[in-house]
C-alpha cells in the first residue's frame with residue numbers, strides 16, 4: 129500500500145468502494161480482490177454491520193469519482209439498485225447495476241460507466257468477482273458511443 133503522499137498513486141489507478149450494511153462482507157471480498165490486481169483501493173466503509181442508509185454511501189463514493197480523486201467506484205447494497213440510484217444523482221456519474229459479466233463489460237464499452245453497482249443479495253461471490261473483473265478489464269469504445277454518452281451528460285440539470 130502506498131503512502132498517502134505517494135505520487136505514484138493517481139486517480140487512474142484508484143478505486144473507491146462503499147456499501148450499506150447488506151453488503152459489507154462482499155465489499156470486503158471485492159476490495160481484497162481488486163487490491164490484489166494492483167489497484168489502489170479506497171474502501172470508505174461502513175466497517176460495522178449496523179443498518180445504514182444506502183444513499184449516503186452511494187453519494188460518498190460517487191463524489192470521490194466525480195471529483196477525479198478516484199477513477200472508478202464500486203458500490204453495493206442488497207439489490208444494488210438503491211445505491212446505484214443515489215450514485216447517479218451526482219453530476220458526472222454513470223453507474224450501472226449488473227448481475228452478469230456481459231452487462232458489466234458493456235457498460236464500460238458503450239456507456240463509459242465510471243461506477244458499478246452490485247447486489248449482494250442477488251449474486252454470489254464468484255459471480256460478483258467475474259462482474260468486477262469484466263467491468264475493470266473493458267475499455268470504452270468511443271466513436272458513436274461517445275456522442276450518446278455526451279447526450280446523457282446533457283440531460284444533467
Ligand code: RB5
Nearest residue numbers: 150205206207209210211
Ligand atoms: C436494505 O435492507 C436494502 O433495502 C438495501 O440494501 C438495498 O437493497 C436497497 O436498494
